[in-house]
Amino acid sequence: MFKNLFGKKTPQxxxxxxxxxxxxxxxxxxxxxxxxxxxLEKQNIGEICGGGSLLEDNGEIRECDIEIEAVDSSEQAIGHILNFLKNTLSPKGSRLRxxxxxxxxxxxxGLGLYLNGTDLPDDIYQNCDINDVWAExxxxxGDEGSIHSYYQGNTETALYIYGNQFEVMYQLLKPYIDSYPLCQQCRVVKIAG
Incomplete structure (x- = not known):
């Protein structure tokens, strides 16, 4: 008789x-x-309530977190979240808890392109532009990947590229990396996969 007296229960x-x-x-x-x-808003799932980064000893970011306070944690809601990430950024080795x-x-x-920031001739640093590297x-x-972030360290600048396949991205970039002066003595590292 009184079960609806105080309205609906607040979702857990x-x-x-x-x-x-x-x-x-x-x-x-x-x-x-x-x-x-x-x-999250459109699907009535919840809202972002925090986030952070786990750092390497040198200050470079290792991974990052996004925290959600959810009013809907059903399989369908989780599916919406994972589908969004699949269509934006979903590196192998990620997890949802x-x-x-x-x-x-x-x-x-992921492909990390670490450009040498200290050992190249001065004229290369003066005449080459990291923004040109980014654009190229x-x-x-094309559709195989894109730069999602970067890191400016004491001796290197890293561009973090995520896409379909490391090897395909590397082969597309290799002729440019081998020929552009600012890419001399760079490191190419698989960062997710």
Missing amino acids: KAFIAITLNAKLQPMHRADLEDALSLV IGDKVIPFGEHE IEKLL
Whole structure:
């Protein structure tokens, strides 16, 4: 008789933690969070309540987290979140945690291009521009991948590229890397995959 007297029960909230195996600067993670927030709002799933980065000893980002306070943690809601990430950034080795349940996910592979910032002749640093490297990489990769973030260290600048397959991205970039002066003595590292 009194079960509806006080209205509907407040939905139980759940905490969802997404750990992306992605080296994203906080500003780039925030861009992803903003886009994910729109999906969460549209699907009535919840809202972003936090995020952070795990750092290497040298200050480079190892991985990053996005935290969600969810009012809907159903399989369908989790599916919406994972589908969004699949279509934006979903590096292999990523995981979603809800309670004690961990869901591994990831389709994209990562390529780190570490440009030598100290050992090249001065005229190369004066006459070459990292922005030109960035633009050329984006052009060469087409739909195979794109730069999602970067790192400016004491001796290197890294561009973090995520896409379908590391080897395909590397082969598309290799002729440019081998010929552009600023790419001399660079390192190419598989960062997800």
